[in-house]
Amino acid sequence: MDLVAAIIFQLVYGIANLALISLGLAIIFGMMRVINLAHGEFLMLGGYTVVVATNAGVNIWIAMLILAPLVVGIIGVIVERLLIRWLYGRMVDTLLATWGLSLLLIGLVTSIFGASTATTISPPLGIIRIGDYSASGYELFLIVVTAILFVAVFATLKLTRLGLVARGTMQNPEMSSALGVSTTRTYMITFGLGAGVTGLAGGLLAPVTGVLPSIGATYIAKAFITVISGGSAILAGTASGSVLLGGINGIFAFITGPTIGEVALLVTAIVLLRLMPRGITGRFFRKYL
Amino acid sequence: MTLSRRHFVMGSTALALAAPASIGRAASDNLKFASILDLSGGLDIYGAAMAVTTKLAIEDINAAGGLLGREVELQMYDAQSTIQFYTQYATQAAAGDKADTVHGGITSASREAIRPTLARFKTLYFYNTQYEGGVCDYNNFCTGSTPAQTVAKIVPYAMKKWGKKVYIVAADYNYGQITAQWMQKFVDENGGETLDVEFFPLDVTNFGPTINKIQTAKPDLVISALVGGAHVSFYRQYAAAGMMKEIPIASTTFGVGNEQTLISAEEGNGMLASYGYFEGIDNPQNKEFLARLEAKLGADRPVMNELAIRSYEGAMLWAEAVKAAGTADREPVIEALRSGMSYDGPSGTVNIDAQTNHCSMNVYIGELTDQTWNIKESFVNQPPADTQMVCDLNENPNQSTFLFENGLAAAGIK
Numbered sequence: 001m002d003l004v005a006a007i008i009f010q011l012v013y014g015i016a017n018l019a020l021i022s023l024g025l026a027i028i029f030g031m032m033r034v035i036n037l038a039h040g041e042f043l044m045l046g047g048y049t050v051v052v053a054t055n056a057g058v059n060i061w062i063a064m065l066i067l068a069p070l071v072v073g074i075i076g077v078i079v080e081r082l083l084i085r086w087l088y089g090r091m092v093d094t095l096l097a098t099w100g101l102s103l104l105l106i107g108l109v110t111s112i113f114g115a116s117t118a119t120t121i122s123p124p125l126g127i128i129r130i131g132d133y134s135a136s137g138y139e140l141f142l143i144v145v146t147a148i149l150f151v152a153v154f155a156t157l158k159l160t161r162l163g164l165v166a167r168g169t170m171q172n173p174e175m176s177s178a179l180g181v182s183t184t185r186t187y188m189i190t191f192g193l194g195a196g197v198t199g200l201a202g203g204l205l206a207p208v209t210g211v212l213p214s215i216g217a218t219y220i221a222k223a224f225i226t227v228i229s230g231g232s233a234i235l236a237g238t239a240s241g242s243v244l245l246g247g248i249n250g251i252f253a254f255i256t257g258p259t260i261g262e263v264a265l266l267v268t269a270i271v272l273l274r275l276m277p278r279g280i281t282g283r284f285f286r287k288y289l
Numbered sequence: 290m291t292l293s294r295r296h297f298v299m300g301s302t303a304l305a306l307a308a309p310a311s312i313g314r315a316a317s318d319n320l321k322f323a324s325i326l327d328l329s330g331g332l333d334i335y336g337a338a339m340a341v342t343t344k345l346a347i348e349d350i351n352a353a354g355g356l357l358g359r360e361v362e363l364q365m366y367d368a369q370s371t372i373q374f375y376t377q378y379a380t381q382a383a384a385g386d387k388a389d390t391v392h393g394g395i396t397s398a399s400r401e402a403i404r405p406t407l408a409r410f411k412t413l414y415f416y417n418t419q420y421e422g423g424v425c426d427y428n429n430f431c432t433g434s435t436p437a438q439t440v441a442k443i444v445p446y447a448m449k450k451w452g453k454k455v456y457i458v459a460a461d462y463n464y465g466q467i468t469a470q471w472m473q474k475f476v477d478e479n480g481g482e483t484l485d486v487e488f489f490p491l492d493v494t495n496f497g498p499t500i501n502k503i504q505t506a507k508p509d510l511v512i513s514a515l516v517g518g519a520h521v522s523f524y525r526q527y528a529a530a531g532m533m534k535e536i537p538i539a540s541t542t543f544g545v546g547n548e549q550t551l552i553s554a555e556e557g558n559g560m561l562a563s564y565g566y567f568e569g570i571d572n573p574q575n576k577e578f579l580a581r582l583e584a585k586l587g588a589d590r591p592v593m594n595e596l597a598i599r600s601y602e603g604a605m606l607w608a609e610a611v612k613a614a615g616t617a618d619r620e621p622v623i624e625a626l627r628s629g630m631s632y633d634g635p636s637g638t639v640n641i642d643a644q645t646n647h648c649s650m651n652v653y654i655g656e657l658t659d660q661t662w663n664i665k666e667s668f669v670n671q672p673p674a675d676t677q678m679v680c681d682l683n684e685n686p687n688q689s690t691f692l693f694e695n696g697l698a699a700a701g702i703k
Contacts, residue, residue, distance in 0.1 A: 010497040122553040127531035136529035210521030218492040218519045253498040258489045
């Protein structure tokens with residue numbers, strides 16, 4: 001019984017983990033159609049923000065929940081102004097440009113902080129016990145934060161004027177422009193928002209993973225697979241993609257080991273996209289956001 | 290004779306690479322020392338420190354007047370944690386630069402990518418990394434420690450300290466797979482029991498399911514051969530789940546990427562590792578070396594580990610052999626090395642074992658306290674007994690194989 005509870009907890013954590021690293025990409029790629037290959041590096045920058053800030057004596061919660069999204073969001077806005085805004089509607093060009101950006105960011109961070117960085121941030125919060133099993137309280141916290149983040153993004157897109165304008169602009173920029181919306185500003189804010197969400201995710205993951213310049217590479221593929229499997233609906237797509245892929249990965253990883261777990265994740269994604277080329281939300285939950 | 294397109298392309302590439310270099314050679318008569326390491330990408334946690342000590346070794350050699358009255362020129366290649374670059378740079382170093390020796394390769398996969406290339410080009414190759422053993426190659430000197438030197442020491446030590454039931458986690462490529470077999474063998478020989486062995490692709494960052502499985506299996510200790518930046522997550526998540534205090538970890542890889550500085554002090558306390566070098570070694574060469582490194586690079590200098598120190602000592606062994614042979618030509622240098630060449634470096638005395646082209650060396654067991662390794666036990670002049678079981682270059686020098694490629698059973702080790 002304890003084992004079942006512990007496994008379910010790990011499954012939920014695996015799903016939340018996938019959702020957390022993918023949400024920012026869903027906004028930038030799913031919504032804006034910009035193939036952001038620097039997504040992993042945005043996560044990495046979020047992690048570095050937390051490391052640098054906590055080393056400078058900032059409270060870890062402030063560093064993770066406020067500084068990380070803020071700093072990466074600002075970097076996102078700068079990147080959008082300098083690079084991305086010339087490339088809207090040219091998907092393949094965004095791919096090349098952001099790939100270059102990703103190499104640049106890795107190089108910059110390596111030259112500033114060195115190839116391996118001292119992270120002395122331990123996961124705050126203690127241990128939760130489930131009978132014979134124990135898990136990190138911080139993992140529970142991450143699950144909760146991911147849920148809150150989804151609700152917050154949903155509320156922003158659905159209930160605020162900014163969200164309405166953003167969704168309208170992404171669907172039909174000419175019409176939005178004709179209605180008096182500054183589309184360039186909307187693009188900039190949306191990209192910044194996506195980067196900010198990614199930075200928050202990177203910051204939150206800093207205490208449980210290593211913070212290295214090259215760590216982004218381990219996230220990028222999974223984030224893209226999740227978002228593409230999810231389909232065009234940002235939140236429903238990311239959530240359903242994470243539940244399906246994270247669930248299958250977790251179950252197989254537990255039964256057979258991590259190698260087969262990764263294989264199962266990829267096979268599922270391939271079969272899924274063969275059957276549903278437009279992702280899960282291309283067929284189900286179509287009306288959802 | 291049939292000329293296939295591939296042969297034509299290979300031949301003409303080699304020609305194109307060789308042509309400018311042969312023009313350059315007329316102008317300079319320096320000895321060429323090529324280094325191929327991962328200085329970026331996921332494996333740079335190992336490569337960065339190795340590059341620092343390689344540079345230092347070449348500077349030291351030149352400061353002492355060079356070799357045979359000639360200066361040694363260092364050519365560094367960054368393979369960017371990509372195997373394909375290893376092959377490319379090895380070809381360039383051998384055919385293009387006409388390097389007198391190539392040092393490098395970090396993972397066993399990268400070694401196996403360049404070792405055959407360098408054997409084909411007859412360019413002397415040094416692999417200065419601790420690895421799973423089993424390379425039997427006249428052209429290749431493996432100076433790092435192997436399982437019979439380290440795993441054989443740490444397994445009984447950790448089992449005596451913590452108990453007999455062992456859970457093994459390892460990286461999913463030839464190093465991890467073969468090292469895990471050695472671990473099982475040594476656990477067996479010491480009367481222990483291996484509960485389970487798990488392998489992880491290098492980019493896995495979520496170790497939750499594994500931690501649950503370890504909690505289910507309830508071993509007395511975990512032995513790890515995890516590799517690379519992403520796998521650091523294992524130690525962090527293991528510690529976050531409160532497991533470090535319940536089921537301790539011994540490792541044959543933790544520390545060579547200076548992972549102890551990537552996790553916090555309380556997360557790492559009590560971990561055991563075994564290598565051919567720790568900074569705490571008490572000998573004058575080591576103290577002098579560390580002082581010099583600190584004077585040169587300041588307090589931010591990288592922490593020294595076996596890979597970094599052996600990169601220095603490997604370069605020095607080559608230099609000693611060139612001096613002894615009186616030439617940098619491959620054959621006489623190899624013979625000089627195989628005549629039992631030894632070097633007194635920071636790690637103690639390192640001896641080349643002619644039977645295997647590996648090294649006999651001192652081996653140490655260290656325990657982590659507040660991010661520093663404290664030496665608990667030392668073993669003097671340990672031979673590479675694993676490779677000696679299967680390889681005899683004295684009898685048949687004409688070999689260039691990796692005997693453990695298909696595992697220990699296939700090599701006849703039970």
